[in-house]
Amino acid sequence: MNRSDLFQLTSLLLTYPDEELLAAGDELRAAAAGVDELERFVQWLLTGTRTEVQRHYVQTFDLRRRSGLYLTYYLHGDTRKRGMALLMLKQRYRAHGLHLADGELPDLLPIVLEFAATVGPGAGEAPLRQHRQGIELLRAALHDARTPYALILDVICAVLPQLTGEDLAALTALASDGPPVETVGLDAVGLGPDLSPYPACGNAEVSR
Template sequence: MNRSHAFQLASLLLTYPDEELLAAGDELRAAAAGVDEFERFVEWLLTGTLTEAQRHYVQTFDLRRRSGLYLTYYLHGDTRKRGMALLMLKQRYRAHGLRLSDGELPDLLPIVLEFAATVGPGDGEAPLRQHRQGIELLRSALHEARTPYALILDVVCALLPQLTDDDRAALMSLAFDGPPVETVGLDEVGLGPTLAPYSEVCG
């Protein structure tokens, strides 16, 4: 499976599950073929009911304070720096002809993955590399929660550059301290989930 296909499938599987997604079971199995993590996740997704899948998704990403899908929040918290990071992401998307729907924040992981799949290595994958630390924290939180969604993050992280010593030091700091806190100047950009300090960071 090439990088673009992997990012595209990860983006799809990280979106809120609906009837259309589960009805495409054969297509999902075919798309996941050859990647053990994707295959296992798809089988889990298709085993239960739509209601069960939707409930699990909400409990995992919307109700758990440590596994939100908004990447800039992991690094910047509710600060003005987050507003600038969101603006820069929007400008990058626009430069490649991508327009977001009203109310969509550009740092939502499925959108970032879709951009990487569409634009490709280099500029397309730059936001993933820039938010490598946040993605790793999310992966750690999903593993800690023992959710099958961790399998998707395992694939994504395997395609990204390995963590450096500086990355690991920054991750440990975020694990203990959590993201910065400052609400001034964020009224217009929206807020992400509230993160509690992380107890551990998976490598």
């Protein structure tokens, strides 16, 4: 599977499992063929009932702050820096002809993956590299939650650049302290996921 197809498929699999997605079982199985983690995830996705997998998605991504799909939150929390990061992402997309639907935030991981698939290496994958730490924190949180969605993040991390020692130090601090807090009225963030059981992966071969 080439990088563009991988990012396109993982983008799709990280969207809400609506009726249209679940009805495309044969196409999803064919697209995931050859990548063990994605084959296993698709099998899980298509085995449960629609109600079960939709409830699981909401509980995983919408009700748990530590495993949200909005990448700028991991680095900036709800601060003014996050607003600037969102604006820069939106401008990057616009420069390459990608326009978001009303209400869509540009840091939503499926959108970031779609951009990488559409534009390709270099400029297209730059937001993924920029938010590598947030993606790794999300991956660890999904493993903590023992959700099959962790399989998708394993595949994404496997093709991203290897984490540096500086990245690992920053990850440890973010996992311990949580994202920055500036805006009043927020819930307590608490400690991030324990990263120690999940060695960072990078530059692994994806094609099977």
